[in-house]
Amino acid sequence: MSSHVDFVIIGQGLAGTALAWRLLRCGRSVLVADRARGGSSHLAAGLITPVTGKRLAKSWRWDELYPEAVAFYREIEADTGTTFFHQRPALRIYGSEAERDECVRRSTSLLRGLVRPDASVRDDWFLAPLGAFEMGAARLDVPRYLDASREHLRAAGAYLAAEIEPRGIELTATGVRIPSLSVEARVVIFCRGFDADADPWFGAIKFNAAKGEILTVRIPGLAEERVVHRGIWLAPVGIEVFRVGSTYTWDPLDSRPTAEARAEIESRLREFLRLPYEVIDHQAAVRPVIDAGFPVIGRHPHVPQLAYFNGLGSKGSLLAPFFANQLAAHLCGEGGIEEKVNVSRFLVHPQPPGG
C-alpha cells in the first residue's frame, strides 16, 4: 500500500527546506527526503550582504529579495521557537583609495541607505590604514535553521532520512511513484544541489560549480561582533571563535579540504588581522552554480510531474525564500515562472527518457 502526498522534495538543503515551508503554507502535503550527508548548505556561512565584489556592485535584486528573506526567516523563527537569523552591520575594510572614493560616491546614489563609508575599526585588532565602510547585512545560522526545520517537518511526518535513486522514480498517469519509499505524489521536486551523478531528466543542465573551503579559527582577545570583509570574510560564531573563508576552485569538485586552500585563506587573513590565531577546523563543499549564478526553477518542459529548484550558487540564503515562493505558487497553480530562471531554458533539446 502506497501513501499519497501532493509533493515529494528530494534534498533538505536551503532550496528544499524553503520550498517545503512554502508548500506547507499553501496547505499542501509534503514529504522531504534527504540522504543526510554531503550538500553545501551544511557548510554555508549564511552571509547576506547588499554590496559585492571589487566594484561595489549592489547585490542582484536586493530590494526585492532581502525584505522577502527577512520576513521568511523571522516567520520560521517564530514557528520553530528558534533564533537563527541575525541582522547586524558588516564591516568592509578598504583595499585602496579608489575603493574608498567609489564607496563615498555610491553612498549617495546606488548604495544610498545601504552603506556608511566612515565606519570605526579597532586598529589593535585589524590593519585598516584606509578605514572601512559598514553595510546593513545579515547572517543566517544555516545549520540551526536546517535543524529546526527538519525537526518541525519530522514532527509533522513530513521528513525522511533516505536517499532517493532518481532512476527509480516511476511516472504514472497522475503523477509519480517512488517504490523505495512506497509513496505516490503529484510532483517530485529535485532540490539536490550539486551532484556529479546526472539524473535522467535534468542531467542535461550544465553546472559551473565551484568548490569552496572555510577555516574555523580561535582568536584570543578578538571580540568583534560584525562580519569583517577584506577580500575574504571573518565571521564571529562564538566567543573568540570565527569562521574565515572562502576559496573558489573548479577542479576537482569534491569536499576534501586542501593544504593550498588553507594556505590561501591564512595568507589573506594575515593581511588584515593583527592578532595571533589557531585553526581548529577546516571544511570544503561545492557550490551549486549554474549559468552565471542565477537560480534555476520550474517544471520539466516534457514531464510536468517533475520539477527543479537549484542553482543557488553562493547566495542560497538570500535567494531561496523568494524563489521558493515563486516555485511553490507555480506548483499550486497560482503563478508563472520568470523566463530568466525558468528551467525550460536549460533543457533546449530534451526528450522524455526513452522518447
Ligand SMILES: Cc1cc2nc3c(=O)[nH]c(=O)nc-3n(C[C@H](O)[C@H](O)[C@H](O)COP(=O)(O)OP(=O)(O)OC[C@H]3O[C@@H](n4cnc5c(N)ncnc54)[C@H](O)[C@@H]3O)c2cc1C
Ligand atoms: C564554502 C562555501 C561558503 C558559502 N557561503 C555562503 C554564504 O555565506 N551565504 C550564502 O547564502 N550561501 C553560501 N554558500 C552557498 C550555499 O551553500 C548554497 O547556495 C546552498 O547551500 C545551496 O543549497 P541547495 O539546497 O541547493 O543544495 P545543497 O545544500 O547541496 O542541498 C542538497 C541536499 O540534497 C540532498 N540530496 C542530493 N541528492 C539526493 C538524493 N538522491 N536523495 C536524497 N537526498 C539527496 C543532499 O544530501 C543535500 O542535503 C556557500 C557555499 C560554500 C561551499
